[in-house]
Amino acid sequence: MKYGGKHFKPLPVVLVRGEDVYLWDVEGKRYLDFLAGFSTVNQGHCHPRLVKIMREQVGKLAHTSRAFYSEPHGALAEYLTKLLGWDKFLPMNTGVEAAETAVKVARRWGYRIKKIPSEQATVVFAKNNFWGRSIAALSASTDSNCYTDFGPYVPRFDKVPYNDLKALEEKFEQDPTICAYMMEPIQGEAGVVIPDDGYLKGVRDLCNKYNVLWIADEVQTGLCRTGKRLAVDHENQRPDILVLGKALSGGLYPVSGILADEQIIMCLETGSHGSTFGGSPLGNRVALEAVKILEEENLAENANKLGEVLRKELQKLPKDIAVEFRGRGLLAGLVINKDFAEGWDICLKLKEAGLLSRPAHGQILRISPPLTITKEQLQEGLHILTTVLKNYK
Numbered sequence: 001m002k003y004g005g006k007h008f009k010p011l012p013v014v015l016v017r018g019e020d021v022y023l024w025d026v027e028g029k030r031y032l033d034f035l036a037g038f039s040t041v042n043q044g045h046c047h048p049r050l051v052k053i054m055r056e057q058v059g060k061l062a063h064t065s066r067a068f069y070s071e072p073h074g075a076l077a078e079y080l081t082k083l084l085g086w087d088k089f090l091p092m093n094t095g096v097e098a099a100e101t102a103v104k105v106a107r108r109w110g111y112r113i114k115k116i117p118s119e120q121a122t123v124v125f126a127k128n129n130f131w132g133r134s135i136a137a138l139s140a141s142t143d144s145n146c147y148t149d150f151g152p153y154v155p156r157f158d159k160v161p162y163n164d165l166k167a168l169e170e171k172f173e174q175d176p177t178i179c180a181y182m183m184e185p186i187q188g189e190a191g192v193v194i195p196d197d198g199y200l201k202g203v204r205d206l207c208n209k210y211n212v213l214w215i216a217d218e219v220q221t222g223l224c225r226t227g228k229r230l231a232v233d234h235e236n237q238r239p240d241i242l243v244l245g246k247a248l249s250g251g252l253y254p255v256s257g258i259l260a261d262e263q264i265i266m267c268l269e270t271g272s273h274g275s276t277f278g279g280s281p282l283g284n285r286v287a288l289e290a291v292k293i294l295e296e297e298n299l300a301e302n303a304n305k306l307g308e309v310l311r312k313e314l315q316k317l318p319k320d321i322a323v324e325f326r327g328r329g330l331l332a333g334l335v336i337n338k339d340f341a342e343g344w345d346i347c348l349k350l351k352e353a354g355l356l357s358r359p360a361h362g363q364i365l366r367i368s369p370p371l372t373i374t375k376e377q378l379q380e381g382l383h384i385l386t387t388v389l390k391n392y393k
């Protein structure tokens with residue numbers, strides 16, 4: 001507190017250790033983690049396989065830069081492209097860098113392939129998006145907390161309402177300079193906003209019709225969180241550019257990246273993009289193991305199955321406590337009635353009772369435990385949550 005800024009307001013707990021779905025504070029108190037580092041620790045805290053691989057790689061080769069080839073970089077790219085079904089993988093570090101890479105590639109594609117006149121490429125974003133804190137990300141934001149007093153903003157970023165195909169088509173019809181539409185298949189930070197069935201297919205069809213690239217930001221929804229490998233899999237849709245981050249490395253090292261087909265990614269010629277750490281041997285070795293764990297431990301299936309347990313239990317809560325439950329797999333938000341309590345105050349009580357979470361936008365309690373959670377552990381967490389809510393007043 002004394003030596004840091006105030007741009008974050010953490011819950012008053014100091015954590016020292018994590019193991020699977022549990023965290024411990026400096027006093028030795030154990031908590032069930034219902035946040036998983038904002039959907040980063042899908043594999044559970046300090047997964048033994050991840051820790052082992054990281055130790056091995058750190059003692060062997062940690063960093064080379066992309067001035068040279070390294071074995072883990074190729075291995076991760078091959079594994080991800082084969083698993084997810086795109087031609088190429090471009091590694092970065094954080095979610096915001098991967099999302100910005102997608103925007104850069106899309107602009108390049110706009111000029112080189114779609115033949116948009118110079119300096120006019122427009123990218124459309126869904127309103128209420130969140131993709132990080134860079135100047136580009138906040139230029140795309142409709143949340144005044146994110147963008148106020150950070151201008152001037154990046155030009156030719158346009159916005160449409162989320163889950164509104166009519167508005168999207170109107171935008172595409174009116175503006176031939178649009179190179180891409182970037183959106184989250186479920187809006188995480190906006191409070192787990194799930195679009196209507198058919199929206200993703202509609203986006204795909206409109207992007208095809210108007211020759212616009214569809215960028216799906218799955219930094220939060222990707223890699224088994226919503227009960228499928230990707231959230232776009234719920235409608236069997238394939239975006240042109242897929243953005244991944246967070247769980248890609250299970251929290252041990254920042255690894256993100258984009259997947260796309262050759263014609264798109266090859267718009268970035270040598271020298272047009274890069275990153276000192278992106279594609280590092282250490283990060284990519286950890287990421288490869290992290291994704292293998294998700295696959296081999298069937299964590300999408302677990303998220304799908306336990307997501308239903310979560311839904312059944314939390315939908316029972318009376319409306320004077322929680323006005324709405326939103327969720328898919330183990331990405332869920334419980335909207336606390338404002339007349340009942342502030343989301344922050346509920347989180348403080350939950351902390352006292354041994355469960356950690358955070359509200360989004362004040363009232364939306366995030367529920368996104370590690371995907372390794374068992375039914376018994378989930379029930380333990382739900383018991384804490386419902387008891388705290390029922391005894392709150």
Ligand SMILES: Cc1ncc(COP(=O)(O)O)c(C=O)c1O
Pocket residue numbers: 038094095096097099130131132133184188189217218219220221245246
């Ligand atoms: C959908 C989405 N995209 C991008 C980001 C940015 O990721 P990072 O904080 O790693 O830059 C986030 C972070 O929460 C996110 O939820």
